[in-house]
Amino acid sequence: xxxxxxxxxxxxxxxxxxxxxxxxxxxxxxxxxxxxxxxxxxxxxxxxxxxxxxxxxxxxxxxxxxxxxxxxxxxxxxxxxxxxxxxxxxxxxxxxxxxxxxxxxxxxxxxxxxxxxxxxxxxxxxxxxxxxxxxxxxxxxxxxxxxxxxxxxxxxxxxxxxxxxxxxxxxxxxxxxxxxxxxxxxxxxxxxxxxxxxxxxxxxxxxxxxxxxxxxxxxxxxxxxxxxxxxxxxxxxxxxxxxxxxxxxxxxxxxxxxxxxxxxxxxxxxxxxxxxxxxxxxxxxxxxxxxxxxxxxxxxxxxxxxxxxxxxxxxxxxxxxxxxxxxxxxxxxxxxxxxxxxxxxxxxxxxxxxxxxxxxxxxxxxxxxxxxxxxxxxxxxxxxxxxxxxxxxxxxxxxxxxxxxxxxxxxxxxxxxxxxxxxxxxxxxxxxxxxxxxxxxxxxxxxxxxxxxxxxxxxxxxxxxxxxxxxxxxxxxxxxxxxxxxxxxxxxxxxxxxxxxxxxxxxxxxxxxxxxxxxxxxxxxxxxxxxxxxxxxxxxxxxxxxxxxxxxxxxxxxxxxxxxxxxx
Amino acid sequence: xxxxxxxxxxxxxxxxxxxxxxxxxxxxxxxxxxxxxxxxxxxxxxxxxxxxxxxxxxxxxxxxxxxxxxxxxxxxxxxxxxxxxxxxxxxxxxxxxxxxxxxxxxxxxxxxxx
Numbered sequence: 001x002x003x004x005x006x007x008x009x010x011x012x013x014x015x016x017x018x019x020x021x022x023x024x025x026x027x028x029x030x031x032x033x034x035x036x037x038x039x040x041x042x043x044x045x046x047x048x049x050x051x052x053x054x055x056x057x058x059x060x061x062x063x064x065x066x067x068x069x070x071x072x073x074x075x076x077x078x079x080x081x082x083x084x085x086x087x088x089x090x091x092x093x094x095x096x097x098x099x100x101x102x103x104x105x106x107x108x109x110x111x112x113x114x115x116x117x118x119x120x121x122x123x124x125x126x127x128x129x130x131x132x133x134x135x136x137x138x139x140x141x142x143x144x145x146x147x148x149x150x151x152x153x154x155x156x157x158x159x160x161x162x163x164x165x166x167x168x169x170x171x172x173x174x175x176x177x178x179x180x181x182x183x184x185x186x187x188x189x190x191x192x193x194x195x196x197x198x199x200x201x202x203x204x205x206x207x208x209x210x211x212x213x214x215x216x217x218x219x220x221x222x223x224x225x226x227x228x229x230x231x232x233x234x235x236x237x238x239x240x241x242x243x244x245x246x247x248x249x250x251x252x253x254x255x256x257x258x259x260x261x262x263x264x265x266x267x268x269x270x271x272x273x274x275x276x277x278x279x280x281x282x283x284x285x286x287x288x289x290x291x292x293x294x295x296x297x298x299x300x301x302x303x304x305x306x307x308x309x310x311x312x313x314x315x316x317x318x319x320x321x322x323x324x325x326x327x328x329x330x331x332x333x334x335x336x337x338x339x340x341x342x343x344x345x346x347x348x349x350x351x352x353x354x355x356x357x358x359x360x361x362x363x364x365x366x367x368x369x370x371x372x373x374x375x376x377x378x379x380x381x382x383x384x385x386x387x388x389x390x391x392x393x394x395x396x397x398x399x400x401x402x403x404x405x406x407x408x409x410x411x412x413x414x415x416x417x418x419x420x421x422x423x424x425x426x427x428x429x430x431x432x433x434x435x436x437x438x439x440x441x442x443x444x445x446x447x448x449x450x451x452x453x454x455x456x457x458x459x460x461x462x463x464x465x466x467x468x469x470x471x472x473x474x475x476x477x478x479x480x481x482x483x484x485x486x487x488x489x490x491x492x493x494x495x496x497x498x499x500x501x502x503x504x505x506x507x508x509x510x511x512x513x514x515x516x517x518x519x520x521x522x523x524x525x526x527x528x529x530x531x532x533x534x535x536x537x538x539x540x541x542x543x544x545x546x547x548x549x550x551x552x553x554x555x556x557x558x559x560x561x562x563x564x565x566x567x568x
Numbered sequence: 569x570x571x572x573x574x575x576x577x578x579x580x581x582x583x584x585x586x587x588x589x590x591x592x593x594x595x596x597x598x599x600x601x602x603x604x605x606x607x608x609x610x611x612x613x614x615x616x617x618x619x620x621x622x623x624x625x626x627x628x629x630x631x632x633x634x635x636x637x638x639x640x641x642x643x644x645x646x647x648x649x650x651x652x653x654x655x656x657x658x659x660x661x662x663x664x665x666x667x668x669x670x671x672x673x674x675x676x677x678x679x680x681x682x
Contacts, residue, residue, distance in 0.1 A: 105644050112675040114651075115610075115664030120601045121633060121645040128637035150647065150663075 014221040017173040020058025023240030035171040039194040041178040042201030048177040052139040054238040060098035065136035072145040106149025119159040260295030263473035269455035276402040282409040283434030289408035301333040305368035312377040316341035375407040444486035594626040595655040610649035613666035
């Protein structure tokens, strides 16, 4: 019962006409309202014409719906040239009868108004154009210019109302463009006539960097995002960056993958990172962020997966050369087509432009791992709140595609390392902190895991060594004076060894002493014993002698008695 | 309604233009939409102007853009009815049913005989 009701509702729902514009159909849940008129408005140079043109071109090429473009401002030649830079050929579409272009010019200086009139001429032209190609889509760009050409606004308004109704009756999916007025969406209040769908476009420049944005102001009968969505116009057409996964409903993988550093994997609960998670590697300059990032990228390629590496500080060649010095050969992965290194300075474009280009590049390459090194370079082109929101969008997009991401983040030297990354660290599932510990006149690298969601990770500080053979982690020396690294660790270890050796020696010495004393004692005992044995013998012989004496004495006494034959 | 618009007539028109105001040759096209009252009114008004002021020196073609919609695009017609004055130069468009005769005459640069 409930289901039946739901189905009925869905059938009643507004039918949509997909625009084919990347991202746009997602934010409008399917495109523009089919058979109705949508108003696209914005200031000059915000890309209204391009959006409209792309709508027609995609309709003609991808959805089999021919279109009519009625231009009130740009001549067909200008339109052809402008569209060529977006990657589609209007003459080709026109020749194959999939597009019809008409240029309507109303020049006030040539016109005298001499009485009652109507716009039937325009209607006839439209209807002729629609019939010629069998159009399903129509663009009027910008119909408001009629107001500057014709003085009788009352007639115009009535006629426009009639025109929009006529288009609706004809079932044309129409885009009407309008120029944004001071206090209204359009100068001539076109929004009064077009009530189904209104899209507002904007082009802002903040800190010398421009960003294009669009917003669905109104979309009758459709749940739509009300946010401003950044978009870009590139050689591959018009693209909108949707917030696809703000719902955080992507699946969480159980699979673990190596970070590329075996000891680090051991620290990460013994198994490494979760697939589809975001690892943040932060640290000050020269702490080895890029090395960790490259090891991660290398590991992905080793598994036979594709990896995309965005290098914002170095060129691709430079990354390859530098990483060879720590024994990582990225060149072979690039040759195999498993790795793509994109070296670019982010300040070239606005933040959103940049992130969108990245997102589309990623979508095209379809990697399993993505490295952005360093992500903080993006913050140079936007306010931190903006960067956070846009990065969140990119990250969610990547996570939803189960791509494992590694961001490196440069912390300014003086700042507190754990604080400055607050902007992006909350996005991260695993946060590795690289530090330069300065002790005893030298700097040594150390690595700690600040957090790692969903695993029992080590809380230990490890010294981080970059060697010709790769990255190694060693235990740091922890003693009464704190954590020691580098040569301090080495010398401390040496000290330790010396002390141990000394102790061993002492033990040996005492042992020897003990043995010697015992030997001495034994010797004494032996000597005494032998002395005593001598004495004993002497005493024994004296005893024997005395006994003999005594026997002799008794014998004599007896003999005397016998001789006397006395009283016995 | 044959139109004579070869180079000969242009030269002729140019020479006549040099000769003076009265000699100007007018090439006019009226674009209408079928036989609506407004179209009929425009045709009636234009005929009257031509007969009264341009006797013998005008060519008039009335085009029904319902019948020939492609001509509307060629002449860039948006509003109907529209009268296009192709000659004498400059090209001018008169929109509406031409009921404001004074405005039409002024725009056509026709001096009204007193």
